[in-house]
Amino acid sequence: AQSVAQPEDQVNVAEGNPLTVKCTYSVSGNPYLFWYVQYPNRGLQFLLKYITGDNLVKGSYGFEAEFNKSQTSFHLKKPSALVSDSALYFCAVGGGRGSTLGRLYFGRGTQLTVWP
C-alpha cells in the first residue's frame, strides 16, 4: 500500500533563509511524487512532480525537491524563503504496483510560516 508521511506539522523560518519541508513515502515499485501548496480559502495547487530521471526537480515559485530512493524521501526546498511562501504544503505519492491509475495518497500537510 502507498502512504506518505510529513513528520512536521509546522515549519517556521525567517525570510531570506533556506527552507525545507520533509516528506517520506512508502510504495512498492517506482513512485510518482508530487508537492502541492494550499493558500487560505483556496484549493491545492500543483507545485512540482518527480517521475523519473534527475533526482532534483524544479517547480513553481523557486521551489525544488530532491528525490532520494535509498531514504524514500522527497523533501521540498527553497534557497531563500519569502513571507508569501507561508501556506500549507502537501506531499503526495502515486504509482507503484497495484495502484489504481491516477489515484494519489496525500500526507497530512505541513504549515509553513515565514517570518519577516
Add this chain to the structure above:
Amino acid sequence: DAGVIQSPRHEVTEMGQEVTLRCKPISGHNSLFWYRQTMMRGLELLIYFNNNVPIDDSGMPEDRFSAKMPNASFSTLKIQPSEPRDSAVYFCASSSRTERNQPQHFGDGTRLSIL
C-alpha cells in the same frame, strides 16, 4: 483554460437538510475525485471516478453520502440528511487518466457548515 469549478463556494444549512455540491472538471480530464478536508482528519479521499464510472467509494463515510457523474463535465456529491459532523471543506479534483503521472487539479472547494 478554466480550472475545476465548484459550486457553491459556501453553504450553510440546518441539520437534516439535503445538501448538493457540484463540480465541473477540466475539459478533457477523465478522472474525477471528491475530497473532504477537516482540521482533525486532514484531506480524505471520498470517491473517485474514471470515465464517469465510480472506481472506489470506500472513503464515503456512510450511506448518507452519494456521488454521481452523469457525464464527463459534471459531478455531484449529495448528503442526505446532513449532520453537523459533515461540516468541512469539500474539494473536487480532476486529472487526465491517460498518463499515470499527471497531477490532479483542484477546485477552490465548497465550505459546508451544518448547524
